[in-house]
Amino acid sequence: MANFDVVIVGGGPAGYVSAIRAAQLGLAAAVVERDKLGGVCVNIGCIPTKALLHSAWVANLIRHDAKELGLTTGEVTADYGVAMRRSRKVSEQNSKGVEFLMKKHKITVVRGGGKLLSGKRVQVGNDVHTAAKGVVLATGSRVKGLPQIGLEIDKAAVISSDEALFLERAPASLAIVGAGAVGCEFADVFNAFGTKVTLIEVLPRILPVEDAEASDALSKSFKKRGITVLAGAKIVKAAVAKDKVVLELEVGGKAERVEVEKVLMAAGRAVNTENLGLAEAGVKLTDQGFIQVNPATLETTVRGVYCIGDVAGPTMLAHKGYREGVHVAELLAGHPPRPIDYTNVPSVTYCHPEVASVGLTEEQAKTNGIQIQVGRFPFSANGRARTSNETEGFVKIIREAKYGEIVGAHIVGSHASEMIHELVVARTNEYTVEEVDLAIHAHPTLSEAIAEAALDSMGRVIHI
DSSP states (O other): OEEEEEEEEOOSHHHHHHHHHHHHTTOOEEEEESSOTTHHHHHHSHHHHHHHHHHHHHHHHHHHHTTTTTOOOOOOOOOHHHHHHHHHHHHHHHHHHHHHHHHHTTOEEEESOEEEETTTEEEETTEEEEEEEEEEEOOOEEEOOBGGGTBOOOSSSEEEHHHHTTOSSOOSEEEEEOOSHHHHHHHHHHHHTTOEEEEEESSSSSSTTSOHHHHHHHHHHHHHTTOEEEESEEEEEEEEOSSOEEEEEEETTEEEEEEESEEEEOSOEEEOOTTSOHHHHTOOBOTTSSBOOOTTTOBOSSTTEEEOSGGGOSOOOHHHHHHHHHHHHHHHTTOOOOOOOGGGOOEEEOSSSEEEEEEOOHHHHHHTTOOEEEEEEEGGGOHHHHHTTOOOOEEEEEEETTTOBEEEEEEEETTHHHHHHHHHHHHHTTOBHHHHHHSOOOSSOTTHHHHHHHHHHTTOOSOO
């Protein structure tokens, strides 16, 4: 038996960050992890996917822009296997980086699956570890299939993002079921590597949680590149063979048939709550299957047991898990943290063009009865975007009409993932659109589009 101040079950983004913050505050911390440190994000999620997306971006840049930029190239050959192996190296570097951080902060890493016991104890194999201050559950989530329509993940013809990250070659044809962030990112990747991609979404538009204008802009961009986009599409039947999958669809009231080499399931994730001893310990789940927590403290229904990250409920994003990990560590160390503002968590889809947002969509703001004014600025009118030949997309700011509060912001375009944080910081500090405009933006930069959109919401836009 080993004694610690805090025992964290799960070494993904939420768990390892919580351990580091706990150690910084003088707590003896242990992380229980049965696989590689870094979790899904580092090993089979965020990091390798972004490495592949960079390869895809370079391939498209050379194919479509090289001549206009004054560069002469030969025929571009895209080798998915080579790009995949590079992405694996990047993931390994990041995972080893997390291992280094554990050693640096003198955090004990316990290998194996953890099971919650009473009295703030965690069993790993035959060993039991006790937490004086608290146990933190950070077990994350996993991909899921749709067995009810014949699309159980078999890791051959029907794959998940996990298997897609290890393919030695890009399939000739691929149907992606689910057009959220994961589905759109893989559509971008495989299209760049020569795959005939069909993107299928049951809801009326792709990226359904994003602002409608952002979804429409990405859909047009995808179609322009030859990606077949089927929104409002219901899969009626699936027939899986060794070398092909046939999908029978209903799209807009019409029957449609799609035959592909492989299907990639990107229609959601299931949280990891099995084999943790939750019921026996008294930890309750929500109706949606997440671990039930007190929103203010992230404590579960069992005193001294906390939960963070995907398994604690939406949004299922690594950076949301980071913040929750820090929050719980500070709470356990006796440093009351600032409340987490879940309305100000940015969302990013890293395909090209990128889509990033924070706060409410225009439709949500109207549904909530907020009197709004909307400002927009297209990158086609931005000098820096023109110089880099990246004029797709726009910045859209939704402000409360009377006081200028930024209730939502949406960016489609190059580097949207980096630009959105200006507006996250603005919302965190309750800046108005006037204050965003007063901050002088360097010229020429893409970020000038943010200032221009703020001005447009006040009827004072300069460059259009």
